[in-house]
Amino acid sequence: QQQQRRVQGLRREAAEYYRGHRVPQRMEEALNSLFTLRPADLYGELANYFSKFSRAPVICKLVGRKVLDGVGQPTLEVEIYCTVKNYEKRICSTVMSSHSQISENALPDTAEADDKERNDSVNTAVEMVNESLNTMLRDLKPTDQCKVDKVLGEYFRKKIEEKKEIQNQEGEEAEATLALTSSTASATALSGKKKAAKPGKKVAVAERMIPPAEPVESMLCGSLAIGGTSLAIAKAGATISHIPLYLHIALLKHDQDSPKEMTLPLPMVTLLNCEKISHAKLKLVKEVMLIPPVQLSLKQGIERVLVIQKEIMRLLDPPGKVPSPQLADSKKGKAHNIGKKAPPQALKRISHLGCLITGCDNLEQPLLLMQTACNNMGLELGTDMHLAINCAAHEVMDYVKGKYEVLTGMFKSADEMVDMYVELINKFPFIIALIDPLRKEDRQQWNNICCALGSKCYLIAEDAAKYISQPKIDENIDIPMCSGVVLKYINQTKVSDLIELTGLLDGQRHITILGSPDGESSDDSLVDLAVGLGARFIKLGGLSRGERVTKYNRLLAIEEELAKNRTLR
Numbered sequence: 001q002q003q004q005r006r007v008q009g010l011r012r013e014a015a016e017y018y019r020g021h022r023v024p025q026r027m028e029e030a031l032n033s034l035f036t037l038r039p040a041d042l043y044g045e046l047a048n049y050f051s052k053f054s055r056a057p058v059i060c061k062l063v064g065r066k067v068l069d070g071v072g073q074p075t076l077e078v079e080i081y082c083t084v085k086n087y088e089k090r091i092c093s094t095v096m097s098s099h100s101q102i103s104e105n106a107l108p109d110t111a112e113a114d115d116k117e118r119n120d121s122v123n124t125a126v127e128m129v130n131e132s133l134n135t136m137l138r139d140l141k142p143t144d145q146c147k148v149d150k151v152l153g154e155y156f157r158k159k160i161e162e163k164k165e166i167q168n169q170e171g172e173e174a175e176a177t178l179a180l181t182s183s184t185a186s187a188t189a190l191s192g193k194k195k196a197a198k199p200g201k202k203v204a205v206a207e208r209m210i211p212p213a214e215p216v217e218s219m220l221c222g223s224l225a226i227g228g229t230s231l232a233i234a235k236a237g238a239t240i241s242h243i244p245l246y247l248h249i250a251l252l253k254h255d256q257d258s259p260k261e262m263t264l265p266l267p268m269v270t271l272l273n274c275e276k277i278s279h280a281k282l283k284l285v286k287e288v289m290l291i292p293p294v295q296l297s298l299k300q301g302i303e304r305v306l307v308i309q310k311e312i313m314r315l316l317d318p319p320g321k322v323p324s325p326q327l328a329d330s331k332k333g334k335a336h337n338i339g340k341k342a343p344p345q346a347l348k349r350i351s352h353l354g355c356l357i358t359g360c361d362n363l364e365q366p367l368l369l370m371q372t373a374c375n376n377m378g379l380e381l382g383t384d385m386h387l388a389i390n391c392a393a394h395e396v397m398d399y400v401k402g403k404y405e406v407l408t409g410m411f412k413s414a415d416e417m418v419d420m421y422v423e424l425i426n427k428f429p430f431i432i433a434l435i436d437p438l439r440k441e442d443r444q445q446w447n448n449i450c451c452a453l454g455s456k457c458y459l460i461a462e463d464a465a466k467y468i469s470q471p472k473i474d475e476n477i478d479i480p481m482c483s484g485v486v487l488k489y490i491n492q493t494k495v496s497d498l499i500e501l502t503g504l505l506d507g508q509r510h511i512t513i514l515g516s517p518d519g520e521s522s523d524d525s526l527v528d529l530a531v532g533l534g535a536r537f538i539k540l541g542g543l544s545r546g547e548r549v550t551k552y553n554r555l556l557a558i559e560e561e562l563a564k565n566r567t568l569r
Helices: 002-020 023-037 042-051 108-136 145-191 224-241 245-253 298-315 325-329 331-335 365-376 414-427 443-453 495-507 525-533 546-565
Strands: 058-068 074-084 087-095 266-274 287-291 356-358 386-390 403-407 410-412 431-435 458-461 484-487 511-515 537-541
Touching: 002 023, 023 042, 058 087, 058 108, 058 224, 074 108, 074 224, 087 224, 108 145, 108 224, 145 224, 145 495, 224 245, 224 495, 224 525, 245 495, 245 525, 266 298, 266 365, 287 365, 287 431, 298 356, 298 365, 298 546, 403 414, 410 414, 414 431, 414 443, 443 458, 458 511, 484 495, 495 511, 495 525, 511 525, 525 537, 525 546, 537 546
Parallel strands: 266 356, 266 537, 386 431, 431 458, 458 484, 484 511, 511 537
Antiparallel strands: 058 074, 074 087, 266 287, 287 386, 403 410
């Protein structure tokens, strides 16, 4: 009897438990609705029905891992695990792209120091993800991007404050050491005779006073952990919501208001990387890019770029030989190499940017090469295809002379650079964008070039806008006067930062371009970010190397999906 009473008590307890969770009522509803449907997989439909009432997944674990990017540099991978229906489940992962702040022609010692700093930063980021962030984000919903990014931002600010305290302590210790030796140094200085400079002696000073280069912004060691975790959470939120990442980003930007139509960013496809090699005189141009016209679909535009690229490879065989403009109408030149089975020699010279490498002797040569290739294919630049140039002017500034080294031994002041660009655009009107035509510090010349060329082409800041990933409270974006900026998802940049920043840029009528860093990874999230944020252009490099082609393939897949859903504008 006692055992029967215990069993009856358990039954009553169970009945109350299930009634409290409305299980009998929902079971009856499910059975009644499914009987009329009579699905082939009855239990599958029952699982789908009851999954609507399960708890929302929450983050249970973060895993940080050191991996390699597309150029063999160490970078960070972040994996997200969530508790889904009482079980731990791996949701997704993201791999951050590495980004170097030093120029390509940096000295070996500088490059070695940068490699060590990068390695230390990745190791610290892995530790942050596996320890601090793993604990702080546990039990948060991956769909709550704002809350997650707020936690990440507070953690980052705390780390910055700790870094400043350490630097202040080191500074005080250095001042104390200096005070101990100051008396000895003063005595030595007084005892020595001051030597006057000889009247005829020349001192190496800048020929013209120019605004000094802004100091390189000090990055927090391990800051990759912030950006990597934020992006991984965004991917997890999209996966759990059963929507693509680009739509998840668009919903975050527009406060969950689903856009009726979406536009694809126009690709800036890099075809030539003008290498600064010993026998080549041209120093200024870093990339020559093609932009398909808006009338074409993305697929048609990429196919047209590939046709032009194939012709350029033919013209560059043997490599480094730039054709004269007369080749444009040469039928003999067009028939050259037809029937050869071996690939062109230019294939052996592919840049880390995924494009062909060549050297030129003047600014017009790469443009004439593009014009020749297009003419040979029956295409007209300015109508069937457009051109953009990444000048990367900051890399050719000679701070001793205070001028830009455009060609080997040929230097121009900032004002002369503006005149040169005006002449260039007037001669080649099919150029619709100049990226980094000047240093960020030459703000007056940015104003001048915008006044002179703003109605003819886009004047884009990339290096001149590399420190704006953190929107300022007063909405003041520290960039020179320009048409738009290239944004990169690097270091401590969070998804919420990009959403806020693109909103500010849209309000100021600046063009937004999402660009991939030099050290790209195989992660294609950048494409979804560009589509979801409504970027005007996307700069992914060339159509070679797997880590770059993956992103173009993702862009093509999104175009197909939007067209199928009739949401492509």
